[in-house]
Amino acid sequence: MTLTYGFSATLTATTGRGDRLVDLLLTGLDEGSPGASEHCVVYLVSRSASAPDIVHVTEGWTSEEEHHRIFAGEAAQSMVARIGELLAGEPEYTDYVPVRGKAAF
Template sequence: MIAHYGFTATLTARPGAGGRLVDLLLTGLSEGNPGTSAHCVVYLVSRSASDPDVVHVTEGWTSEEDHHRVFAGEAAQAIVARIGGLLAKEPEGTDYVPVGGKAAF
């Protein structure tokens, strides 16, 4: 599948909580969670090289509508609800339209 909608988010965890935030975000790849949806074609969690409490998430979806529909579901909302307690400030993000590239992990 091809990603036609995507976004990046930067999340800043409370001091020392970066590892827990990464672990929580990676549960999004567990069976039944958003990252396993056929509509999610990219789900990348990264940490800042200079600050382990800064975490970046990059997602690519078949469409914006598919993204919103999946994230309105119970599994995604459960993860989102738990993220808030780990954050030092509001996440920063932007949406985009993918035009090409490569992903291999």
């Protein structure tokens, strides 16, 4: 599949809640969740090496439209609401157009 849209997000959990944030974000790969969609080609959750409450998410999608469609659904909106309860502030987003790369997990 071809990626035409992607973004990265940096999320800062309230003190000591980084593990819970990571666990919740990883449920995004469960069946019926946004990261399990055939249109989500990359879903990577990472942590800061120096600050365990800072979490990064990188996503790559077949199209921006599919990303918005999936995230308008009930499962994604529920997940977004639960994520918001763990955050110390607003996430920082950077959108991008994938050019080329490799992902092997």
